[in-house]
Amino acid sequence: MPNLKEVRNRITSVNSTSQITSAMKMVSAAKLRRAQDAITQLRPYASKLKDVLENVTATMESSSGSIYAEKRAENNILIVPITSNRGLCGAFNANVIKLTNRLIREDYSGKNISIFPVGKKANDFFKKSNLTLFKENGEANILFDKLTFENVAPFAEEVMAAFANKQFDKVVLVYNRFKNAAVQLPTAEQLLPVEQAENTDVSSTEYIYEPNKEFIVNELIPKSLKIQFYKALLDSHAAEHGARMTAMHKATDNAKELLRTLRISYNKARQAAITNEILEIVGGANALKG
Amino acid sequence: MYLEIITPDKIVYEGEVEYVQLPGSEGSFGILKNHAPIIASLGKGELNFTDIKNQKQTMNINGGVVEVLNNKISVLAEQIL
Numbered sequence: 001m002p003n004l005k006e007v008r009n010r011i012t013s014v015n016s017t018s019q020i021t022s023a024m025k026m027v028s029a030a031k032l033r034r035a036q037d038a039i040t041q042l043r044p045y046a047s048k049l050k051d052v053l054e055n056v057t058a059t060m061e062s063s064s065g066s067i068y069a070e071k072r073a074e075n076n077i078l079i080v081p082i083t084s085n086r087g088l089c090g091a092f093n094a095n096v097i098k099l100t101n102r103l104i105r106e107d108y109s110g111k112n113i114s115i116f117p118v119g120k121k122a123n124d125f126f127k128k129s130n131l132t133l134f135k136e137n138g139e140a141n142i143l144f145d146k147l148t149f150e151n152v153a154p155f156a157e158e159v160m161a162a163f164a165n166k167q168f169d170k171v172v173l174v175y176n177r178f179k180n181a182a183v184q185l186p187t188a189e190q191l192l193p194v195e196q197a198e199n200t201d202v203s204s205t206e207y208i209y210e211p212n213k214e215f216i217v218n219e220l221i222p223k224s225l226k227i228q229f230y231k232a233l234l235d236s237h238a239a240e241h242g243a244r245m246t247a248m249h250k251a252t253d254n255a256k257e258l259l260r261t262l263r264i265s266y267n268k269a270r271q272a273a274i275t276n277e278i279l280e281i282v283g284g285a286n287a288l289k290g
Numbered sequence: 291m292y293l294e295i296i297t298p299d300k301i302v303y304e305g306e307v308e309y310v311q312l313p314g315s316e317g318s319f320g321i322l323k324n325h326a327p328i329i330a331s332l333g334k335g336e337l338n339f340t341d342i343k344n345q346k347q348t349m350n351i352n353g354g355v356v357e358v359l360n361n362k363i364s365v366l367a368e369q370i371l
Contacts, residue, residue, distance in 0.1 A: 038299075041299060041300045041301070042298055042299075044296050044301060045296045045297065045298050045366060046298075048296060048357075048364055048366055049355075049366055051357075052329060052355060052357050052364075052366070055329065055357075056329060148299060149297070149298040149299055149368075149369070150369060205327045205359060206327065207327045207328055207329045207357075207359075208326055208327065208328040208329075208330075209328075209329055209330070210314060210315075210316070210319075210328060210329070210330035210331065211315065211316050211331065215315075215331060216329060216330075216331050216355065219331050219355065220355060223355075223368070227298060230298060
């Protein structure tokens with residue numbers, strides 16, 4: 001029979017744990033809303049930019065000329081795993097790290113691989129591995145404190161410059177895509193070189209280009225790359241809070257279930273103790289009578 | 291004609307306007323109703339517009355691109371200063 005006091009202590013500790021997890025769930029739900037709004041607000045910009053870029057490239061023979069579209073032999077690969085700074089969000093970070101490791105082992109085995117970890121979790125993990133880190137002291141971790149385009153753009157520019165300098169031949173982003181609050185899809189997405197979507201329907205409108213087409217394409221491609229990088233971060237940020245919310249919801253449910261079984265065993269123990277006492281009293285009284 | 295000013299962080303302005311003056315990368319230019327379709331790159335500078343109540347507004351942008359098509363002006367600014 002479990003000790004009454006022990007069970008009581010466990011009940012209190014499980015209770016306070018469930019209070020913490022349910023509070024964390026609330027916090028994540030609020031943060032998720034904000035992160036989701038941020039993505040929704042980026043979408044009009046991203047889609048308009050894509051439209052304009054397509055309009056311009058559709059009337060051009062080829063998009064060649066941009067240094068970011070240059071295809072080279074893939075010898076030096078940069079992988080950018082995007083994780084969170086904090087844990088307690090289920091398999092969120094493990095999924096990204098797992099997918100990155102699979103890419104290293106299978107898709108790019110034998111290649112010269114560098115890692116640019118974003119987020120403390122990826123940084124901690126890949127520091128221990130023997131892979132070359134592009135930025136090792138985790139400067140990119142501060143990004144999540146204030147996730148704005150102005151803060152993200154310099155990091156994207158650095159990656160783009162490294163590609164332009166031929167330090168890397170291919171850049172891949174690995175992150176959790178936000179589908180809804182409960183579902184995150186670990187995704188690997190090629191950032192560089194730029195893949196041009198085949199555009200079959202040639203737009204009928206004849207635009208005036210100011211100053212000229214090439215100038216606009218060369219200006220828009222880096223812009224859309226930065227947006228792609230920023231969007232991956234926002235996606236991951238929203239997915240993180242979604243994952244944490246789900247994880248904390250499950251933890252709260254588990255704590256409630258545990259609490260229920262603990263209460264039953266507590267009550268059983270209490271009942272047994274009372275029965276024992278009564279037996280002792282009755283036994284004592286009988287002994288006096290006899 | 292309809293003007294929208296969009297940055298990566300939010301939609302800054304949406305509404306009917308009479309006139310827009312934009313800081314093109316090769317000099318400032320204005321757009322009135324029924325302008326021909328144009329895609330122009332923008333530099334750093336002042337963006338002025340007059341809305342249908344004849345109210346003038348000014349914003350500072352640091353580069354971007356503008357598309358004008360069928361009396362719809364979309365300004366994609368990188369940042370509003």
